Amino acid sequence: MTVVTYRQAITRGIADALSADDDVFLFGEDVARAGGAFKTTDGIWEQFGDARVLDTPISEQAIVGTAIGAAIRGLRPLAEVMFADFAAVCFDGIVNELAKYRYMTGGQVTCPVTIHMANGAGTGFGAQHSQPAENWFLNTPGLKVVVPATVTDAYALMRAAVEDDDPVLYFEHKGLFGMRGELPDDVPRVELGVAETVRSGEHVTVVATQQMRHRALAAAEQLAEEGVEVELIDPRTLVPFDHATVRASLERTNRLLVVQEGSAGGSWGGTLITHVLQEGFELLDAPPLLVCSDETPVPYAGPLEAAWLPTVERIADAIRRTARY
Amino acid sequence: MTVVTYRQAITRGIADALSADDDVFLFGEDVARAGGAFKTTDGIWEQFGDARVLDTPISEQAIVGTAIGAAIRGLRPLAEVMFADFAAVCFDGIVNELAKYRYMTGGQVTCPVTIHMANGAGTGFGAQHSQPAENWFLNTPGLKVVVPATVTDAYALMRAAVEDDDPVLYFEHKGLFGMRGELPDDVPRVELGVAETVRSGEHVTVVATQQMRHRALAAAEQLAEEGVEVELIDPRTLVPFDHATVRASLERTNRLLVVQEGSAGGSWGGTLITHVLQEGFELLDAPPLLVCSDETPVPYAGPLEAAWLPTVERIADAIRRTARY
Amino acid sequence: MTSETTSPALDQDVQLEMLRAMHEIRFFEDACHRLFASGAVRGTTHLCQGQEAVNVGALHALRADDQMTCTYRGHGAVLAKGVALDRSFGEILGKADGLCGGKGGSMHLTDVARGALGSFAIVGGHLPVSVGVAFAARYRGTDEISVCFFGDGSTNIGAFHESLNLASVWRLPVLFVCENNLYGEYSPLHTTTPIEVLADRAAAYGMPGVRIDGNDVLEVHATVTAAAARARAGEGPTLIEAMTYRQKGHSRADPAKYRPDGELEAWLARDPIVLHERALAADGVAQEQLDAIRAAAERAVEEALERAQSWSEPAVETRLEHVWA
């Protein structure tokens, strides 16, 4: 049991994935000698060498395509796309080739590709380096989407992603890189599609990921002092989504609040709320609220970016509204 | 008043847009001499010539970037991206550059770019040429999204899109190209963001676009014989969305059904349902159902693709469930 | 690197086998033409009559364990890789026993067991995949080669650039075989491409590039044999530009009116099958033997089509399979 940062947990997850399976290789821009633009691959190249840890040109389309080609020939590529925003540059490879390859060939190929990318706002990188890009991929069946929020999940979900036989998009949140937490020497496995109940409570079910999970927890603790007990659920993977855990919680709380970084349109929060309503309408005693960002790009200036992200206060207010409804 | 196809209405819309404003130019792959892969630009080059109608290399990233650069210098580019699926190849240009350019520069530029693309399933083109791609763009503020379903809308929305000072993605549905309808000589303007109430009814509000609008109408007529009166709304543009018209309808029907081509995740249907619930939860006497496609890519074989798309029967059943609830 | 027409004459059995293979493809494509023209199949198809020598010459110069990717115009490449005629027809007809169980279609013929790794419908989409296939071969210590077929127009898309660059930096065993059939869809190459000899683009990647007569199956065979030896020796990729001609239109819908007078006739006079038959006759092969080969191929194709037509359509539930591993 040691205390490490979220960043270090990712690095250990990558290192252990490479140790566990010789078919795993790591590649991307500046991931080898430089140890990654975010230092999430620090020391990996030194440990595993040129054959298994490779720097690439600035060619995201080539990176994704190479991962696909290597995967269908028996390898387990772990590719880095530096900022998740750059997934737009290789979007075709991800949504038209990677996601559909197995299906279009009637199951002749499997694509055990993991693409890890730095996600999200709050760090002053501006509109083209701050998007919560997970929402771009929700309407493309065939992709698994992982959004770790803690040190242990950062590690365990990296392991699960690389071991998974389907394409997995692993989004690490830039705002969490420096967060510290305990990482056991033998981290328990986490399956993709299994949520974590962060906090139990009988009044309101709150679902949140990454940065917002931590803000929601802070809000929940405020509310506890007001006598409102929040059940906080972190789905940890958006695809597949652990609907059973959310439903079980709603059967007790009958109130749902989803907190997400990013605007409402085409988002995972809206997808979750819609799903709950298809079978669970009767469960709800209050409107299932979505706390999210404004319908704007991510602004640069500190106060503007801060206002774009849901704050603990906004979350707490929404919980109050939901509880009182 | 003449009867034309949806395809011809698009062509006339393009021709009239070029006639109305010398700053409008049309370009894309095989749009000039060949008249477009779908013949939606048939005769345009003959009428307007090399200077204003240009064939491009197979370079979607260059097409979108060129449109942006020309737009900020005062032109009104009308670009064709043949199949909407190919928007994935130029996704960065659309979501990271086009959508954010005005915002990132604090309003220094306007981007009156229209990109028209052939959208959707049902024509046997397979998984990489059949996606309802409008859902890729919903989480990217800064893009207007247009989805015409009729001959008059195909024309009027093309005119409105080109005249609009913001980026507009105009999705023409492949399954509707051959559909015939009357096109008045002087087509009334349609503003972006104004829905059409296709059919009035007091029991269930159904919202649908493109192919699904027509299937929903067929279902509505079946239901009328059973005494269930459907109010069918075609939003026509997804961004901006005419929430007022939907809400006004729900105030009378208190029942909502959304019918869409494409899977549920990150979709416009889920976005709409979530939005309605934020302010309109009390309006709903029944679960707001989403009739949509399976969470799979679009299969090729006729029976499989047919089953992937919501059928009139499935829509009718969902209306019944909603009405009876 | 210069073309290798001066290599030792090829064993006549191989030459006769290549004739058979070209006939088979020709009859297969003619049958497809009838199937689509008659409306017996929905969607679209892209035929390769006139280009058979490129696929056959290249793939007969390679080993069964070499790996091939190609485009929507890939029937010839797939058949030349030894894929069954009936299952290929079956896929195009959307049958349960088609290569992909009817999920892929004409643009996605795939038979991984034969090293036909996939037919890709997004221009440029498979080039980076072919790089990954070559990477895997080297990573796993095999001396397999990755061969990638694509068209002249595809050399203008970004993925082409990124793929050749990366393959060269990593000195991977990939053969990039450009089938220059003078057109990208309806556009003659010179309208979209500022240089004449596409093989010259190899210089931008420090890679050998060679332009050859793609209608001379022996020249193709000799060139690919030499490039393959180079690749297996670890000397890296080669760009081969094979000059050929698409005797039919771009796709089902295209009558190819845009061709200059006499162009088709001139190329028909250089039909690769005719040329090869002539060469074999000059080598003393009896006309009877040549005719017998042709007749056998025709019969094989007819029988395969009949078998495939007798197969059943896929069960609708199968559309839900093969999204996930």
Place this chain on the structure above:
Amino acid sequence: MTSETTSPALDQDVQLEMLRAMHEIRFFEDACHRLFASGAVRGTTHLCQGQEAVNVGALHALRADDQMTCTYRGHGAVLAKGVALDRSFGEILGKADGLCGGKGGSMHLTDVARGALGSFAIVGGHLPVSVGVAFAARYRGTDEISVCFFGDGSTNIGAFHESLNLASVWRLPVLFVCENNLYGEYSPLHTTTPIEVLADRAAAYGMPGVRIDGNDVLEVHATVTAAAARARAGEGPTLIEAMTYRQKGHSRADPAKYRPDGELEAWLARDPIVLHERALAADGVAQEQLDAIRAAAERAVEEALERAQSWSEPAVETRLEHVWA
């Protein structure tokens, strides 16, 4: 085309003006370095000390009505285009009166009124935009030129390929100025690029390409003057590879440990400002005058920074503006 160092000597006033401009950029970047190093500004910045001669030589060879696009490493290009120092600082500081009202930040300095059309943070993103800018110039019958600055590593991304190809097919007035500073992030060029001379890539587009000394402001000026004349004469684009050096790390976080011993020192000995001062002294300009220019630039930058620091932050409501026209 070969470099034009032999062109008639440039008017000394212009040469002195270029010295002032280079000093201004140098002091500006040094100030940015302090601001970010001290943590006074969040996010990241990409500085161009050592590369000033490329931006200044190029933009002083062009007209005020010529249009410029550049990258996140664009402070030098923007200032060389005549953009105000204080509003540039203001944007980086996220102030209301910054160039973009604080919405853009260090990577997006833009002043359309000065022809500084934008700084782009996605590698390759602005190359096609620069093509569109040139298209608009020709479409509107002006003889304006579009100049586009980008780095060596950017020549490996797909958008580079598509942009140069299209600009050449259409013979547009664009100057593609590649600032070859030997590194893409932390990777030396040879690790990502299989050729040495990037200017040679111009041949793949039938475009003249020239490699020049980017630290010799006069050589840059002469080369761009000639290329601009060519472009204005309708003879199309040119690729200019300016050899230079990034004296600081890639971005705020980078100490640039990866440099071989002596490399920095060797390039500091060829500092573009030192070289130009030396040349001017050799032409008889008095040291006092050179010192006065330097001192004035230093003062101007200091005062501009003080002004900018005194400005107020944007009101949070402004984050909702400028999404739409």
